[in-house]
Amino acid sequence: MFGSEVLLELQGKQVKFGKLSNSDPLPHGWKKCSIFFNLPYWKDNLLRYNLDVMHIEKNVCDNILWTILNVSGKSKDSVKSRLDMALMKIRHGLHPKRHVSGKLKIPIAAFSLNTKEKKTFGKVLKSVKVPDGYAANISRCVNLKNKSILGLKSHDSHILMQQLLPLAIRRLLLEQLASR
Numbered sequence: 496m497f498g499s500e501v502l503l504e505l506q507g508k509q510v511k512f513g514k515l516s517n518s519d520p521l522p523h524g525w526k527k528c529s530i531f532f533n534l535p536y537w538k539d540n541l542l543r544y545n546l547d548v549m550h551i552e553k554n555v556c557d558n559i560l561w562t563i564l565n566v567s568g569k570s571k572d573s574v575k576s577r578l579d580m581a582l583m584k585i586r587h588g589l590h591p592k593r594h595v596s597g598k599l600k601i602p603i604a605a606f607s608l609n610t611k612e613k614k615t616f617g618k619v620l621k622s623v624k625v626p627d628g629y630a631a632n633i634s635r636c637v638n639l640k641n642k643s644i645l646g647l648k649s650h651d652s653h654i655l656m657q658q659l660l661p662l663a664i665r666r667l668l669l670e671q672l673a674s675r
Contacts, residue, residue, distance in 0.1 A: 498538035502528070549649040556652035556660075560644055563664065564616075565607045577601050605668070612667045613642040619663040620644065620655075630654040 505528040531537045561569035574591060581590040591599040608616060621637045633655065636646045647655065 498532075498540060502532055502538050505532075549653065552656065553647070553649040553652040556647070556656045559656070559660070563606060563608055564613055564642065564644075566643065572601075572604055572607065574599055574601060608667060610642070614639065616663050616667055617642055617644075620659065623659060625654070633659070 529537075557569075558571050560566075562571050564570075565572070577589055577591045580586050589602055589604060591601045594600045617637050617639045621634045621639060623633055625633070631648055631651050633647070633651055636644050636651070638645065
């Protein structure tokens with residue numbers, strides 16, 4: 496059954512919480528409308544209830560790390576995103592500027608780390624020690640030579656985003672960014 500059909504069946508249905516009596520059979524077997532139908536795309540989603548939160552969190556963590564470390568080809572801070580900001584007329588200081596040679600040059604964002612800061616960030620993560628069974632050895636995933644982080648599992652990404660990333664970047668980013 497498609498999401499739009501489910502939504503039509505459940506539209507206008509009042510939810511009665513508590514124990515249901517056997518004399519009140521529910522039409523079509525539905526008890527209530529899922530809260531996910533409040534999302535505009537949910538009725539068109541073919542594979543509903545198949546979201547893996549840990550994998551979504553890993554993707555978000557990877558994108559944040561790649562953007563902070565400015566990994567070429569993986570960062571979400573690209574010329575296209577900067578041109579989109581110019582079209583939307585937001586964050587004027589980050590709009591791309593045309594160089595004398597005709598090439599577009601994008602200003603450095605406040606959240607991007609320079610080489611020295613990347614090295615410090617890597618050293619902080621390399622020195623992290625966590626209790627056995629809490630997370631994998633995250634320090635093994637840090638490559639100081641290439642200033643990159645590779646091979647994190649989804650649980651490691653969760654620990655990194657929730658607890659280690661705020662500690663590692665607190666002193667590196669501008670004060671107004673780190674305090675948020």
